[in-house]
Amino acid sequence: MKPARLIILAVAVVAAGMAGLLAMRLSGNQTVIVQDAVVEKEPxxxxxxxxxxxxxxxxxxxxxxxxxxxxxxxxxxxxxxxxxxxxxxxxxxxxxxxxxxxxxxxxxxxxxxxxxxxxxxALLPSGKRAVSTDISVATCAGGFILPNDRVDVIMVRKGDEDNFLTETVLSNVRVLAIDQQIAEAPDGSKSVIGTTATLELTPDQTKVIAVAQQMADRLSLALRSVADAQEEDTSAADHLLSGGDGQPIIQVIKSGEVVKSTSSTANSMQ
Missing domain, CATH: 3.90.1210.10 (Antifreeze-like/N-acetylneuraminic acid synthase C-terminal domain)
Structure with missing residues (x-):
């Protein structure tokens, strides 16, 4: 190999080595600055x-x-x-x-x-009334109805031919208390044996149950599922309070049975 080429090759090798050494020094001395993210704390x-x-x-x-x-x-x-x-x-x-x-x-x-x-x-919402009715183990789902449950009120009465008739007079009403208990027992009992149930009703519903208590041989409470709690009450027996024309009626009740019903409008015309 010619001397000139050897010189050029040697110079190239030396230059490459110096360039690599310089690059290593520069990278080794480089300082990496890490900036923490600023998170604003909400007051x-x-x-x-x-x-x-x-x-x-x-x-x-x-x-x-x-x-x-x-x-x-x-x-x-x-x-x-x-x-x-x-x-x-x-x-x-x-x-x-x-x-x-x-x-x-x-x-x-x-x-x-x-x-x-x-x-x-204090527990009654605005516009609601508290009305009590007699109950027993046989008429309140075996004692498994507790305060804040929702129930249907079923009226059982005798018919004209000594048969028994049933009718749901109130639907999806809230139980406020069983006797004087307004919440579940502290011991976590899941049943209450009481003699009265206090229901949360509207003013019109209080009239319905007052009439039903006079007409019925027995009022029973049917426990509803918690899944039905939001269903609207559509089965109130308003016909117990008014005639077919929507006018209030006067009812004569003897021995728990309606023996005479007259419209207040017709009564005033007599």
Missing amino acids: TVDVLVSAANLPVGARLDENSMRWMAWPEGSVVDGFITSSTRPDAIAELSGVVVRLPVFEGEPLRREKIADSSSRILS
Whole structure:
């Protein structure tokens, strides 16, 4: 090989080696800067929440309430905050729960009632009435009907030929209490043997059951599935209160049977 080519080859090898060495030094001294992502923390407020699962009729106390940090943007009307009611835990001790509350759920004003010894009236929604009817083990699903269950009210009465007739006079009504019990027993019992059931009714439904109690040989309660709780009541026996033309009627009842029915309009014309 010619000397000139050897010189060129040697120069190329030396240049390549120096270039590689320089590259290694540059990469070894390079500093990598890692920048942490900045996460903005949403401001929070203290909201009063339930510290346990609370059934209808339970009374609040210091052990059943606590403050919890809540995103400020998620606070809605009805929440009780420490900024508006700093002494809420002390103020609400003894208050009755009107609707079921689960652990960690904010205590809304709509779900609690005024602290009062008149618990049942506090549990009644606006426009509703509480009416009691006699029951027994045989007429209330063997004692398995509990407060807050929903039932149909069935009237059993004698017919004209000494036969028995049945009719559903009220449908899908809420049971407020069995005797004086307005919630499940503390021991978790799943049955209650009582003599009276208190039902949550509309004003018109109270009239229906008042007439049915006079006409019936027996009123029975049929327990409904919880899946039917949202169904609308379509079977109220309004005909017990009004005639075919929609006018109120006057009923004469003897020994539990209607012996005479006259329209108030017709009666006023006589």
